[in-house]
Amino acid sequence: MDDHALPSRAQVHTAPMAAIPARLLASWQRSEDYGVPLDEVQPVFTGTYDDESLFSECGREVLAELHSTLASEPVGLMLTDADGLVLNRLSGDHQLLQALDQVHLAPGFSYSERAAGTNGLGLALADRVPTLVRADDHYARSLCGYTCAAAPIFDPVTGRLEGAVNFTTWSHARSELLLALAQTAANSTANLMLARSHGHRPRRTARGQVFRIEPLRHAPEAEAELELSGAWTDAVARAVEALRDGRIVAAVGERGSGRATLLAQAERQVGPRDRLLAVHAPEPHDVESWLSFWTPELAHPQTGFVICDTDQLPVAAAERLRELLISSRRPADSPGGGSGAAAASAAGAAARGVPTSGSYAISAERFDGIPAPLASLVDTVIQVPPLRERVADILPLADHLAHRARGRRVDITPAAARVLVDYAWPGNVAELASVMKEAAVRTDAIEARHLPPELLSRAEHLPRIKAFERDEMVRVLTRPGIAVEDAAAELGMSRATVYRKLALYGIRLP
Secondary structure, three states: OOHHHOOHHHHOOOOOHHHOOHHHHHHHHHHHHHOOOOOOOOOOEOOOOOOOOHHHHHHHHHHHHHHHHHOOOOEEEEEEEOOOEEEEEEOOOHHHHHHHHHOOOOOOEEOOHHHHOOOHHHHHHHHOOOEEEOHHHOOOHHHOOEEEEEEEEEOOOOOOEEEEEEEEEEOOOOOOOHHHHHHHHHHHHHHHHHHOOOOOOOOOOOOOOOOOEEEOOOOHHHOOOOOOOHHHHHHHHHHHHHHHOOOOEEEEOOOOOOHHHHHHHHHHHHOOOOEEEEEEOOOHHHHHHHHHHHHHHOOOOOEEEEEEOHHHOOHHHHHHHHHHHHHHOOOOOOOOOOOHHHHHHHHHHHHOOOOOOOEEEEEEOOHHHOOHHHHOOOOEEEEOOOHHHOHHHHHHHHHHHHHHHHOOOOEEOHHHHHHHHHOOOOOHHHHHHHHHHHHHOOOOEEOHHHOOHHHHEOOOOOOHHHHHHHHHHHHHHOOOOOOHHHHHHHHOOOHHHHHHHHHHHOEOOO
16 A cells, blocks of 8 residues: 555554554544544533433443442543443543543543544444554544553344443553453443343344345335325435435434335335345444345346445445445446436536445434445435324324234224324334234234233333333223223222322323
């Protein structure tokens, strides 16, 4: 590699070029592209962060217990969120704490790679793997006096990246066990989260399946007979217009809101394709297998792709995917390269190094969560509204989803319909699909008693014993024709106690 092609940090590093790991070089280059200063790190102070989440609670407990055994050691123990924001910090070494304050490695400051350049926790979050960054391997020189080890923490139920644990010590201190300790703390935090998440099973990958690639055919909102709200149809129309102009679209919104469905529906309206595939982000250790999928598939010009959950994609994988996408695309002036407005848009995209033919769209929860290599390809961002902002869509979707699950028409009683409409649907359309499938396979006429108890209650997060009591009350009280007095006798409660607990659990009887 030509020295002039190297990031500035590599040209002043103490190690010879051949000894610098490729992953470190890539991080230095990104840090330079982000405009991080070489001399002094300048992270941004936000001053606000979520200190009440299950992740924060469990992470603080794990680090507090670990700190009790390391109080005399010169090491700082930190918990960060998925954006690199430091949530808390523990250390028994006052000199180290003062030094960390000087470089702003403190609660309220973001130490993401974008904000602080190459560092242990920033790189661990970017690549989603445990990471050790020693001394002169940091991008900013003001951090070269430290060694940092960090490990990402994933929600054990959803698989979502929640944040990281980060251990920082002096650069001259022994660091052989630091990374192993960070990994242990990350695993302990995930296990504690699982134990306190109402006993749900951890997210597992099916045997032989390292990532999901699935045809986009049977998405509920894409069915022609469904008349959905203007919020949905307007978003689809904007995506269609952008795709017809040859622009690359990102659909962003809450999980389960229908991001991939919206993009698939827009792709179908733009033009027919032999295949339309949803490609989901891989686990960090499956990146190589995931990347190997793209080379043969990109050779098929009539295959369209919706790249899902790109905010869960390691930055290094995003960089390589960008190279594959660009190298596979035909220039705008080649045969089949397009004409008119689309060709003009494609020519402009080619000038920026953006893919110019074929069909690619991406989805993410937030645009600023998309790795920079892919974010730079995006021309148009479409905000996908959550289901709670599309109340008019709940019953049409519920009807369709129940029909699909049962294989025939399923009735929804007025009482059950009121419950469905009143619920906030934090899991969006994906949660609605799960609820309707479970109810529809049990009956041809869905009543309120066939719906999960939490849909009738505002108190969704309860200790297990109280959740059991709530669920039992809902089961008895939603039985057709039962009087409150009879329900109270069956539950072993007085009538007054029943009413008091209805208010306590926020149960709304149909």
